[in-house]
Amino acid sequence: MLVIVKENYDEMSKEAAKIVASRLRRKPNLVLGLATGSTPVGLYKELIRMHKEEGLDFSKVVTFNLDEYIGLPPQHDQSYRYFMDVNLFNHINIEKRYIHVPNGMADDIEAHCEWYEEQIKKFGGIDLQILGIGANGHIAFNEPGSSLGSRTRIKTLTQQTIKDNARFFKSIEEVPKYAITMGIGTIMEAKEIILLASGKNKADAVKAAVEGPITAMCPASIIQMHRKAFVIVDKEAASKLSQEFTG
Numbered sequence: 001m002l003v004i005v006k007e008n009y010d011e012m013s014k015e016a017a018k019i020v021a022s023r024l025r026r027k028p029n030l031v032l033g034l035a036t037g038s039t040p041v042g043l044y045k046e047l048i049r050m051h052k053e054e055g056l057d058f059s060k061v062v063t064f065n066l067d068e069y070i071g072l073p074p075q076h077d078q079s080y081r082y083f084m085d086v087n088l089f090n091h092i093n094i095e096k097r098y099i100h101v102p103n104g105m106a107d108d109i110e111a112h113c114e115w116y117e118e119q120i121k122k123f124g125g126i127d128l129q130i131l132g133i134g135a136n137g138h139i140a141f142n143e144p145g146s147s148l149g150s151r152t153r154i155k156t157l158t159q160q161t162i163k164d165n166a167r168f169f170k171s172i173e174e175v176p177k178y179a180i181t182m183g184i185g186t187i188m189e190a191k192e193i194i195l196l197a198s199g200k201n202k203a204d205a206v207k208a209a210v211e212g213p214i215t216a217m218c219p220a221s222i223i224q225m226h227r228k229a230f231v232i233v234d235k236e237a238a239s240k241l242s243q244e245f246t247g
């Protein structure tokens, strides 16, 4: 695990984009695992810039997103598919057929989860997985207590997550109660991982993930077991680490 501390959110995003771009130049048909949320938006902006100004080519890239709400169609403005379209896919030359986001409207969700895992295998596994981290140490929708060996499956959102998400919907009743998420076992099979974190409210989670015991109570702590993981954080998110790390 390589911990890289950058001055601020912008620098963190650029460092991550540099790594993604280098892997993509080496392997044009890179299989990229993607996250939603506010953290990777700067990384996606930088990748879009590299595409537009430097010709970074996404035409052969295959993507797999971590998660999606159950019950929201792809065109719903709170669906993760919509988020990805707006923040990345609509601005790069990616082929629609190579984009994979779990389908929250699938008739048989369990069969769909199995199919999702098969697709990842079919494309040779995820080369590079981008992760954010929740303030409670979650990765994707794997909340504290999730099995460290889990696969893609349905998860019930915690009351806290439902409350946190209510601000994006007209009322709390409209917030989805279930989601499809890649499992921790699925994520750990990625050949490389970049975990990003920015801001003071992530400092405790980053400390627990990087320096704490490996425990299901902090799902992100499993990253200590990964053979090639980068933890790229800004100074605020790194502020509780006891060891000195540099950029």
Ligand code: F6R
Pocket: 034, 035, 036, 037, 038, 039, 040, 066, 067, 131, 132, 133, 134, 138, 139, 140, 141
């Ligand atoms: C999103 C995801 C979540 C987020 C996490 C951090 O696909 O899997 O685990 O990465 O909740 O969210 P932000 O970046 O909004 O702080």
